[in-house]
Amino acid sequence: MSNLSYVRTDMLPEQAPPAGQSGIALWLRTNLFSGWVNSVVTVVVLVLLYKVLADILPWFWNGIWVGDSLTECRAIRDERGLESAACFSVIRERWSQLLFGFYPKHLYWRAILALVLLFVAISPILFDRVPRKLFMFTAVYPFLLVFLIWGGSIWGPLMAMAGFGVGYLAYKVIATQNALLGLIAAFILPVIWWIFIAGPLAGAIHSVVPIGWEAVESKFISGFMISVIIGVSGIALSLPLGIVLALGRQSDMFIVRVMCIGFIEFVRGVPLITLLFVAQLLLNYFLPKGTNFDIIVRVMIMVTLFSAAYMAETIRGGLAALPRGQYEAGDSLGLNYWQAQQLIIMPQALKISIPSIVGIFIGLFKDTTLVAFISISDILAFTNLIRANTAWNGIYWELFIFVAFVFWICCFSMSRYSMYLERKLQTDHH
Amino acid sequence: MTTTTDPQTDSFHLSQLLYDSRYRSMTIQVVALIGFVSLVAWLVSNTIVNLEALGKNFSFGFLGQRSGYDINQRLISYSSDSNHFTAAAVGLLNTLLVAFLGCILATVIGVTAGVLRLSRNWITAKIMTVYIESFRNIPVLLWILAFNAVMTEGFPSPRDFKGDNATASMLFNDSVAVTNRGIFAPLPIWENGYQIVVIVFLLSIAAIWAFGRYAKKRQELTGDILPVFWIKLAILVLPVLIAYFVLGRPIGLEYPELKGFGFKGGLNIRRSLIVLWLALSFYTGAFIAENVRAGILAISKGQSEAAHALGINPKNTMSLVVLPQALRVIIPPLISQYLNLTKNSSLAIAVGYMDVRSTLGGITLNQTGRELECMLLLMGIYLLISLAISGAMNVYNKSTQLAER
Numbered sequence: 001m002s003n004l005s006y007v008r009t010d011m012l013p014e015q016a017p018p019a020g021q022s023g024i025a026l027w028l029r030t031n032l033f034s035g036w037v038n039s040v041v042t043v044v045v046l047v048l049l050y051k052v053l054a055d056i057l058p059w060f061w062n063g064i065w066v067g068d069s070l071t072e073c074r075a076i077r078d079e080r081g082l083e084s085a086a087c088f089s090v091i092r093e094r095w096s097q098l099l100f101g102f103y104p105k106h107l108y109w110r111a112i113l114a115l116v117l118l119f120v121a122i123s124p125i126l127f128d129r130v131p132r133k134l135f136m137f138t139a140v141y142p143f144l145l146v147f148l149i150w151g152g153s154i155w156g157p158l159m160a161m162a163g164f165g166v167g168y169l170a171y172k173v174i175a176t177q178n179a180l181l182g183l184i185a186a187f188i189l190p191v192i193w194w195i196f197i198a199g200p201l202a203g204a205i206h207s208v209v210p211i212g213w214e215a216v217e218s219k220f221i222s223g224f225m226i227s228v229i230i231g232v233s234g235i236a237l238s239l240p241l242g243i244v245l246a247l248g249r250q251s252d253m254f255i256v257r258v259m260c261i262g263f264i265e266f267v268r269g270v271p272l273i274t275l276l277f278v279a280q281l282l283l284n285y286f287l288p289k290g291t292n293f294d295i296i297v298r299v300m301i302m303v304t305l306f307s308a309a310y311m312a313e314t315i316r317g318g319l320a321a322l323p324r325g326q327y328e329a330g331d332s333l334g335l336n337y338w339q340a341q342q343l344i345i346m347p348q349a350l351k352i353s354i355p356s357i358v359g360i361f362i363g364l365f366k367d368t369t370l371v372a373f374i375s376i377s378d379i380l381a382f383t384n385l386i387r388a389n390t391a392w393n394g395i396y397w398e399l400f401i402f403v404a405f406v407f408w409i410c411c412f413s414m415s416r417y418s419m420y421l422e423r424k425l426q427t428d429h430h
Numbered sequence: 431m432t433t434t435t436d437p438q439t440d441s442f443h444l445s446q447l448l449y450d451s452r453y454r455s456m457t458i459q460v461v462a463l464i465g466f467v468s469l470v471a472w473l474v475s476n477t478i479v480n481l482e483a484l485g486k487n488f489s490f491g492f493l494g495q496r497s498g499y500d501i502n503q504r505l506i507s508y509s510s511d512s513n514h515f516t517a518a519a520v521g522l523l524n525t526l527l528v529a530f531l532g533c534i535l536a537t538v539i540g541v542t543a544g545v546l547r548l549s550r551n552w553i554t555a556k557i558m559t560v561y562i563e564s565f566r567n568i569p570v571l572l573w574i575l576a577f578n579a580v581m582t583e584g585f586p587s588p589r590d591f592k593g594d595n596a597t598a599s600m601l602f603n604d605s606v607a608v609t610n611r612g613i614f615a616p617l618p619i620w621e622n623g624y625q626i627v628v629i630v631f632l633l634s635i636a637a638i639w640a641f642g643r644y645a646k647k648r649q650e651l652t653g654d655i656l657p658v659f660w661i662k663l664a665i666l667v668l669p670v671l672i673a674y675f676v677l678g679r680p681i682g683l684e685y686p687e688l689k690g691f692g693f694k695g696g697l698n699i700r701r702s703l704i705v706l707w708l709a710l711s712f713y714t715g716a717f718i719a720e721n722v723r724a725g726i727l728a729i730s731k732g733q734s735e736a737a738h739a740l741g742i743n744p745k746n747t748m749s750l751v752v753l754p755q756a757l758r759v760i761i762p763p764l765i766s767q768y769l770n771l772t773k774n775s776s777l778a779i780a781v782g783y784m785d786v787r788s789t790l791g792g793i794t795l796n797q798t799g800r801e802l803e804c805m806l807l808l809m810g811i812y813l814l815i816s817l818a819i820s821g822a823m824n825v826y827n828k829s830t831q832l833a834e835r
Contacts, residue, residue, distance in 0.1 A: 031552035038551050045553050180448055255459040259466060269816035270809045271773035277791065278809075281801040285480045286473045366569040373779060380571060396579040404568045404576075411567035 055084075063088040063398075069391035090392050091402050098382050098402060101222025107151070107214065111225055114148040117141065118232065126417065142233075149229065152215035155202040163190040163198060218296050222377040224406055226296070227368040234303040234368075235361050241304065242311025247341065249316055260312070267309035273370050275302045280374040299371055307364040314360060318353035319345065351425050358418035362411045379403050477802070490807075492798045493518070499793050501784045503700055514794045521789030522811060528706050528785065529772040529815075535711035536771060537764075540718025547723050558719070565716035570709065570774055577709040578781050581701050585610040588692040605685055607693060612704060614686035617697040623677045630673040638662045655746065702783035706775065714771045718764060725760035726752065758830055765823040769816050776812075786811055 020026065033039040063086035067073045073087035091098075100108055121141035124134040143157035167190035175182025206212065221229070248260035267275070279298040284291075322345060330340030350357070372381040383399040386392050447457045481488060493515040500510050505523040508516050547558040565573065588609050591600065600607045607614040645656045674681065686696030729752050737747040778785040779792065787808060795804040 034550060041551050042553055045557065253455045253459045255463050259462065266813065269813040271776040271812060273776045273787065274791070274805065274809050274812065278805055282805055285477045285802055288476055289480055289483060362567065369569040369571045380575070396583065400572060400576050400579070403572055407569055408564065408567045412563065415567070
């Protein structure tokens with residue numbers, strides 16, 4: 001038995017790849033210099049990029065954060081011997097105004113708390129891992145938001161919330177006698193409650209048991225805050241309304257279909273700004289004399305209606321993309337219309353249209369800046385107000401950059417979330 | 431869609447209206463109709479009552495009255511003595527002008543950015559990503575204000591062009607001045623004989639169209655591909671140039687000149703138009719770029735591989751195989767981007783551009799106090815524009831759609 005073997009038993013150590021075939025050299029060659037055209041483009045682009053950045057970056061990095069006016073800023077800049085420098089002191093001094101507007105300073109904590117609780121409230125919607133019980137909090141949140149932002153008596157929001165309880169009770173009690181009557185009562189009684197009873201009752205209870213805190217009028221709610229409030233409520237309300245409109249447009253019932261098509265095409269055909277002007281100028285004509293409800297609520301309604309029409313079209317696209325077999329499968333399982341929609345059609349249609357739905361959300365959020373035209377001081381209006389001050393006269397870019405940054409963060413995170421959601425819900429294995 | 435069979439009953443109960451699927455949809459529709467009609471009636475009666483209380487009536491007679499305000503940019507003749515109707519028409523034309531220019535530039539920017547984002551050159555692709563993401567995630571109103579600030583702050587004012595030690599100078603051999611009030615450029619003057627040049631121009635456009643058809647037919651018959659682009663360019667340019675010089679240059683140019691505090695004469699493109707045009711184009715271009723990218727990515731790799739396998743060169747692969755298919759995906763969202771751009775042009779108010787919203791829905795509304803009539807007209811106009819654009823594009827869409835069997 002010889003111990004001779006003709007085959008190597010241990011592996012040779014791996015050799016490093018030849019130079020230029022790995023690491024940064026390879027990456028550079030494939031991505032930047034893969035041919036002479038590509039190389040020329042790279043060089044030209046780099047030169048242009050350098051020219052632009054050479055102007056902007058020093059301006060940005062040399063940014064001055066101290067001083068109380070533009071002249072002071074310029075004096076500091078000259079003192080330091082800088083050629084150009086941003087004057088970020090305006091942001092240091094006015095950031096709270098840009099974000100909270102005219103909201104009373106000592107109540108900022110309420111607005112911040114409302115924002116933090118907003119994230120708590122939407123967390124069970126956004127992420128699966130969050131305990132489901134949090135949905136209870138989500139349901140309560142809208143009333144909490146009103147109480148935190150507008151303040152005043154706690155009984156108002158509580159009574160408004162009680163309206164849902166009234167509807168539920170009415171259904172429970174009456175539906176045992178007659179299901180149809182119960183359903184009608186569950187819709188009508190809360191409306192009666194909200195219109196006629198809730199207000200006086202809240203006032204009466206408040207005069208006996210005054211629980212509440214400082215109230216803030218709507219005209220003080222401004223700055224970026226108003227964009228968030230209108231944006232969030234518009235997003236929350238336009239999705240369900242959009243689904244209803246999309247279903248109505250696909251409906252077999254002629255009159256319902258015509259009404260939905262008419263609404264959708266009308267709203268999609270006019271700019272949002274005209275709808276906002278309607279809210280500002282014309283609503284007084286359309287409503288009974290003496291009705292005067294909050295301009296913020298009017299804007300919320302208009303923004304919601306506006307994006308609901310776009311939402312409806314998007315969801316209709318999702319519905320159209322579903323193969324016919326899905327509808328037929330629902331029918332053959334003996335599901336009725338609503339069951340089929342809820343269990344089979346909608347989950348798939350909504351999944352298909354997630355990117356466009358989030359696109360509409362982003363559009364809605366950006367469109368909240370248009371309220372500046374109907375004399376609501378949002379963050380963009382505040383850039384003008386700050387510039388109207390003699391101390392900051394002539395300052396543009398620092399303010400614009402701040403506003404752009406704030407919006408960019410919000411919108412970009414929304415679009416990233418939609419990508420995450422798409423990946424999570426992906427069920428095909430390509 | 432319900433296919434349940436209901437038992438045939440001779441007697442009719444009221445509850446059947448809701449529980450019997452034969453009648454239920456009828457019931458719902460009737461209830462919806464009644465609800466809708468009563469809502470409309472309620473709104474109309476409120477309006478009538480409110481109008482009466484204010485002592486106003488509902489009439490469009492104010493359109494014939496003297497407007498009494500000036501509009502700084504007008505495509506048709508208008509003065510403060512013209513009536514409100516003419517003012518609205520001037521505004522409408524301004525809206526259409528900026529929308530038309532915007533759609534063209536946005537398409538150019540969008541297609542370029544969309545294609546370049548897929549470029550194999552890393553740095554170009556990244557720059558396009560930065561452009562697209564920043565424009566898509568920041569409100570258009572902010573972009574309009576920012577472009578406005580660039581124009582007002584970044585360019586010299588007309589008086590900088592004056593005097594011996596002028597700090598600014600005109601471009602292109604003293605013919606174009608870019609100022610913070612707008613661009614002043616030469617204006618063509620039509621002299622005797624210009625009609626012939628125009629006719630030649632129109633004829634060469636017709637010839638291009640005819641040649642395009644011929645070339646396509648020839649390609650389908652023989653497989654030969656003519657250098658279509660160069661021939662078309664030659665047909666477009668050469669006859670017009672020949673006619674122009676043969677007729678002794680019948681189209682002259684009027685140059686802008688410094689007079690008083692600013693430039694006089696020539697063509698004045700106002701700052702508001704430029705700002706609105708550029709801001710809307712770059713904003714919408716970012717959205718179009720994403721549509722274009724999605725369209726190109728939607729064409730499966732097999733298509734271009736098949737074209738290569740057939741020996742079609744890369745350029746023709748793009749123009750004959752990939753692009754015609756990608757267009758089918760791109761065009762429907764492109765239509766809605768055009769609509770968005772047109773509707774966003776109502777933000778002209780931010781830079782003082784006199785579009786239909788600023789004339790009819792702005793000054794006219796404030797002067798006459800006819801909110802209801804003005805807003806109704808304004809919405810009607812926007813609706814018509816939207817319907818016209820989507821109608822026209824749908825026709826085009828139909829012609830490019832896949833012929834399904």
